[in-house]
Amino acid sequence: MIALPTPDPSVLARREAIVADLTRLVGAANVIAEPARLKPYETDGFTAYKRVPLAVCLPDSTEGVAAVLRYCTRNGIRVVPRAAGTSLSGGALPLEDAVVIGVARLNRILEVSVEDRLIRVEAGVTNIGVTRAVEGEGFFYAPDPSSQLACMIAGNIAMNSGGAHCLKYGVTANNLLGVTLVTPDGEIVELGGGHLDTPGYDWLGLICGSEGQLGIVTEATLRILRAAEGARAMLVGFRATDVAAAAVADIIGSGIIPVALEFMDKPCIRACEDFAHAGYPLEAEALLIIEVEGNEAEQDALLARLETICRRHDPLTVRIARTAEESAAIWKGRKGAFGAIGRISPDYLCMDGTIPPARLPEAMRRIEALSRQYGLMVANVFHAGDGNLHPLILFDANDNESFARAEALGADILRLCVELGGCLTGEHGVGIEKRDLMREQFSPADLAQQARVKRAFDPGWLLNPHKVFPPEFAQAA
């Protein structure tokens, strides 16, 4: 288990006074302090860790967020920012002595401009809510994390979220034009705006992916893109993982960048097929889902080229969708993958390391060896084009020993990713989960530099204080 800080007894002792102050600042309707209503905020998508917070504030304005942050900073109270709470790394895990500031009530669409190809939203709008606001005009918002029905833009920015289509369209950082940021001392600053590049420091680049360490984002200006004329998928089953990996390298090397290039291994294929009955080839050791865009003729041309490349790798099955319905059927199993694994084992850890794609065969072999060594099943489903792995480690949460083994296996898989030239996390963030592994990827000088930047924003180290940085670096100024 990751060590969490001991609550500050002096803050716990002031609980009633703090709640009264918060109520005065943002109104009783926007403060939660009753134990039964605090319970849903005790964890996020990383459910192995739970802490009931001191109080939850859900301000309905940027000024409200600023008032609460200023108050907490001046009074030495820790703050944990929260959006939808879908983080898979514990990014929104509270502390007993912390005030949770949520953006869920900041959920208005402020402006849609098709001519400037942007949308301005409050940060509590859901990811899918952004696309829904512009799809009538034929546009979409590109980052599409699998939690997109629930997750919110503030969380997407905090984690620099990606999704299945970021190989072509980029991650959140590449689609973000501006934010309204509330700093820990309660200042409201506008970074970027409706334009593309700003010639000072790249504040947007720094804020994006900063996991609530530097401030709270309350509004965002996002790029919207015109949807392609159409898209279609193909599914290819291979005899071996190595062969599928070689096919991936050949596809990218051929000059075709598919809009999605997804990989599943045998355990995952089986689980998805049992769940979704998508017609996946159960005899295959690995499966690729490849999606291309364009008009009908262009889709045909690209799919034919991809088929030629895949045929060179002696596939067991090649299924090319002819219609949107057939594409949807191919995607059905992949989209339900996490749910399918959940049917086999109610508890799993979803890892998120990235490796250089050329090291994929070696990574698969060694993950399989680790799985045997720890005696826990691992199913792999991931974004193959960019090497972002999602090994799912199956364990039994009612068995502490099983969970401890799962955590140790996960850490070894992430160490392997770093050893192969990759990183600990491609899109889920460090959070609490990978905090102590940061030493594997970064030198003390690297981490000390990041910590100094954190302190430039948050000298008191009060904002999301127990995450991202190993404890020895997490020091107030």
Place this chain on the structure above:
Amino acid sequence: MALATPIAPENEGALARAIAEAYEAGVPLAIRGNGTKESLGRPVQAAAVLTTRALTGITLHSPSELVVAARAGTPVAEIEASLATKGQHLIAEPPDLSALTGPGEGPQTIGGVIACNLSGPRRIALGAMRDHVLGVRAVNGMGEVIRSGGRVLKNVTGLDLAKLVAGSRGTLAVMSEITLKVLPKPERTATVMLRGLDAARGIAALSAGLGSPFGVTGAAHLPAEAASRAGLGERTATLLRLEDFADFIPRRTQALAAALGEFGPAEILDEGPSLPLWRSVRDAVPLGVGDGEAVWRASLRPSRGAAFAEAVSRAFPARFLFDWGGGLVWVVGPATEPAHRSVTEAVRSAQGTFWLVRAPPALRAAVPGLPEEPAPLAALTRRVKHAFDPKGILNPGRIFAGV
């Protein structure tokens, strides 16, 4: 800057030692590659010049992983030539601004274009230089080697200092090596050209093209004078570029031209004329900058580009070039404080930003080269600068006076 021989470390260790010595002695350093971007910021008052020009060489190119890495002093042209042998290219097509800034002491380096975050026309479709920075190795103002990011396409591990250092113009850390995402070079390029539209109509056409599903990767409007300098004759030219597989281009150009029917008949330029035309737009050559002139690069919402240009024109006789769908407006005018104030004011009204990229040193020292930051942001700038460079020895005053 008439100074003693520049310090030119040949490896990262020597770079770190040179900065550590300057840190110990409290000696400010002017940071540069080959000096091609001297005019892109305030003059630096420094005791010595530190150049990355001897840190050269491509250290990695893995085409099937879409990644290239090079030491900071490697010429951009060398990287582009090497990528081209494998059919790939730099996604943001960084400009060569020597037509505006003079030649410098050698070819522009990859460190320079990353440190200035300079992107060409493809920025509108596929992101800026900084969007493709996967990782950097750099030396901070205390002489410590720091790494951020890495060599993989997806990485959210820790604070993204790589993006912060990219674009920081040598004021936070001196990059020693940069890893970039690259893409396959499209098989074919073509241009759909509309003629005789004024700036507002031209930008409306660019918006319509960028809002179409045909994959426009360049969207520029050339006023008559710029069009003439680009060899297109004395009428305004509104240009939309398509880059794709060769067999997709004929259908896409026709479909795009049809979609833009309300803007008048379109002319299709094939690859032969398209490539030099877009290179010229990329490098802002059609501005035709002369002696005594300053150049500003304004970044704003495309829909405000034309009104911005009108506001500037009311203040002084200016020339323009519109890129990024109208969201990037190059402005040429007299290198004077009143002209600078007018640009500053027009940008403020349009809620955009600007960058003074060419002016004599005296003007660059006298006026802010970009909009002044509001107090809370200015305080963050100073604190973040201090977090990397506590003694303020790296390119002091390059972006903001006193920082």
